Amino acid sequence: MSYDLVLRSRRAVLPDGQRPAAVAVTAGRIAALAGYDAPLDAVVDEDLGDVALLPGLVDTHVHVNEPGRTEWEGFASATRAAAAGGVTTLVDMPLNSVPPTVTVAALEAKRAAARGRCHVDVGFWGGVVPGNLGDLVALRRAGVFGFKAFLVDSGVPEFPPVDAGLLERALATVDALFVVHAEDPGSVRGSPPSPRYADFVASRPPEAERSAVATVVAAARRADARVHVLHLSSVAALAELAAARADGVRLTVETCPHYLALTAEQVPDGATEFKCCPPIRDRDNQDRLWAALADGAVDCVVSDHSPCLPELKRADTGDFAAAWGGIASVQLSLPVVWTQARRRGHGLADVARWMAAGPADLVGLPGKGRIAVGGDADLVAFDADAGFRVEPGLLHHRHPVTPYAGQRLTGVVRATWLRGEPVTGDAPRGRLLRADAP
Numbered sequence: 001m002s003y004d005l006v007l008r009s010r011r012a013v014l015p016d017g018q019r020p021a022a023v024a025v026t027a028g029r030i031a032a033l034a035g036y037d038a039p040l041d042a043v044v045d046e047d048l049g050d051v052a053l054l055p056g057l058v059d060t061h062v063h064v065n066e067p068g069r070t071e072w073e074g075f076a077s078a079t080r081a082a083a084a085g086g087v088t089t090l091v092d093m094p095l096n097s098v099p100p101t102v103t104v105a106a107l108e109a110k111r112a113a114a115r116g117r118c119h120v121d122v123g124f125w126g127g128v129v130p131g132n133l134g135d136l137v138a139l140r141r142a143g144v145f146g147f148k149a150f151l152v153d154s155g156v157p158e159f160p161p162v163d164a165g166l167l168e169r170a171l172a173t174v175d176a177l178f179v180v181h182a183e184d185p186g187s188v189r190g191s192p193p194s195p196r197y198a199d200f201v202a203s204r205p206p207e208a209e210r211s212a213v214a215t216v217v218a219a220a221r222r223a224d225a226r227v228h229v230l231h232l233s234s235v236a237a238l239a240e241l242a243a244a245r246a247d248g249v250r251l252t253v254e255t256c257p258h259y260l261a262l263t264a265e266q267v268p269d270g271a272t273e274f275k276c277c278p279p280i281r282d283r284d285n286q287d288r289l290w291a292a293l294a295d296g297a298v299d300c301v302v303s304d305h306s307p308c309l310p311e312l313k314r315a316d317t318g319d320f321a322a323a324w325g326g327i328a329s330v331q332l333s334l335p336v337v338w339t340q341a342r343r344r345g346h347g348l349a350d351v352a353r354w355m356a357a358g359p360a361d362l363v364g365l366p367g368k369g370r371i372a373v374g375g376d377a378d379l380v381a382f383d384a385d386a387g388f389r390v391e392p393g394l395l396h397h398r399h400p401v402t403p404y405a406g407q408r409l410t411g412v413v414r415a416t417w418l419r420g421e422p423v424t425g426d427a428p429r430g431r432l433l434r435a436d437a438p
């Protein structure tokens with residue numbers, strides 16, 4: 001038997017841990033796992049040595065913005081950045097594109113915009129907004145992976161928030177995963193024009209996350225629905241989540257690289273490239289967020305890649321109130337998280353669980369996110385001991401504004417394979433994924 005490709009690594013990150021192994025690929029799928037030195041017949045046999053072999057990451061929180069705000073970001077640039085960062089599957093958020101993905105026609109417009117342009121596999125979230133409950137079942141049948149709702153202003157007028165009552169009606173309308181931006185508008189204060197980061201953080205306090213999570217928990221409990229809390233920043237919401245999970249409420253939660261790597265203390269005045277919602281909080285909160293990740297109270301880490309036009313970051317005035325909130329980091333998520341994880345005593349197997357298997361399980365993609373026989377041969381050669389300095393010119397997303405500029409990070413993505421073939425950035429081979437209809 002001859003394989004198309006064999007990749008050997010002394011640091012292969014398999015579902016049961018890290019060990020030397022050879023991964024054999026046929027027709028885009030992982031066909032066999034063998035010992036590092038096993039004699040295997042293959043068209044291409046590549047020995048990565050001490051460079052780690054990871055499953056391709058699954059990033060379920062990416063705002064591509066095409067069509068409609070393609071000048072902010074598009075499928076070609078976002079997926080090229082993803083591949084360069086070791087992300088082989090992303091799921092696109094339903095907003096910031098125009099139209100937002102709240103009807104089947106809008107989903108088809110997204111697919112038309114994405115088709116032939118994606119360097120990695122791409123799936124789509126649908127959205128819940130006031131007035132589209134009647135579209136949810138059809139969207140689910142058309143293959144969205146679930147539905148996003150905001151409890152607070154989303155930042156764009158065409159994707160208004162829902163209140164607790166409408167969220168609960170949506171949960172009862174369709175059997176699907178709901179993902180929620182959980183900040184309570186009642187606890188979010190208007191922020192005055194200010195270049196002081198502390199003013200911005202004070203306008204979106206931990207209580208806004210805690211009380212919104214309480215709303216989400218109550219709705220999930222009453223509707224017996226599956227709900228996922230997006231981009232958790234504050235640990236104040238964790239007790240509520242843990243108690244509900246212990247009761248069997250079907251809740252999961254994600255956090256993002258910036259909450260794990262950046263702190264409020266280090267944000268200079270006027271540095272609006274650090275603005276995101278909910279905000280980056282203080283170091284003590286960050287330590288407790290890491291503890292929650294380590295003990296499984298937080299399920300996964302995804303980027304919340306949310307770019308915009310550079311001028312919308314208002315670097316001219318440094319006004320946090322006026323600046324767009326969003327950090328575009330799909331390309332840097334892996335080294336950002338790994339740099340911190342390793343300092344805190346975690347291994348690559350932990351990172352793969354948080355950033356590959358965890359998100360794949362969240363959206364129900366069993367063939368993604370792990371190096372296992374039968375799965376897609378989406379793989380990453382990751383030089384976990386090498387370092388680099390973040391130069392915005394290295395970034396492939398459309399406008400390389402980044403709070404990580406100038407930082408030294410550990411871990412370099414040497415190569416990315418999508419279904420057994422290297423992603424080169426030339427011919428896009430990404431597929432558009434559909435969730436199985438219920």
Ligand SMILES: [Zn+2]
Binds near residue numbers: 061
């Ligand atoms: Zn987002």
